[in-house]
Amino acid sequence: MQMNIVKDGKIPPLWHYGHEEHDVIGAKTFGFWLYMLSDALLFAGLFAAYGVLDHTMNAAGGPTESQVVHPIAATWQTFAVLSSVFAYSLATVALKRGNRAGVVLGMLAAIGLGVVFLGLELADFASLFHAGATPFTSGFLSAFFVLIASHGLHMVFGLLWMLVMLVQVLRFGFSTAVVAQLLNLRLFWQFQASVWVCVYVFVYLKGTI
């Protein structure tokens, strides 16, 4: 019998003699959680670089932080990414009830809102490029674009992963492998909301102070 299964409201001990089979889902989500922590350290490095390079000195005569960030525009991205994460989270509430249609609907909503987020980000990049603010303009803009695009790239891969999971849910149902992947995707997607909190506050809001 698999461990950590709630039965009659009781949680069996983590391990005791005779329970040789390990918790497959728990092992997969913990492994993925450790990956997310290392991914968070990648963002810590990018934020550290940005915290150094956002000095006026590093604008190299080009646009400075307050000239490239638009907090109100970024607020629409905030609504989009948080709503997308909320939609996927609700999909996992449907998973809890074994509701396949609910999971599919939640994922479709999350995909739509994620696409809106990326559209807004690409539009912002396009207007900056049009104004001559590119990653090659200055050290500050290199750090700015790398940080924002790294988060955006995570969003792209999250959306691709969601499309794959849509097919798997429809084809295989809630097998152990599919459920583990849906839980890992929830970690990954909710992590994007946490990174965006830092991006919004420490890039878009701090830039106007």
Add this chain to the structure above:
Amino acid sequence: MATHQPDPVLHPEVQQASFTGYTVGFVLSLALLMAALLITEQHALPPLKLLGAISALAMVALFAQCFLFFGLNIALHNIWKSVSLVLTVPLFILTIGLTVWMFHELDSLTMLPGASVMPGMNMQPTLLQ
């Protein structure tokens, strides 16, 4: 070997999903970020205090997400996630805090006055000139 495969939907990490928790997490995150936007747009505080205030709001939002989104707690199936995050937090502080502090010191000790205003202009003569 087990003779039957338990229903994966009954796994505690599936069952920890909470409509109320996610709704509160979503609304709280939005409310905190909108509060940060409001005080920034209105310049409600002096710059340094404003930075402190929006940083505090961001930290509260991240805490809320840890509990309400990630569902971190000390339950049997979650405790090692919580412990590994707690052990990683000092690494975030070291990576970001020390890097910014080092370059702040470098800036105040070596950067030439006026260079940040007009790059390449208004330079003080060096000892070699």
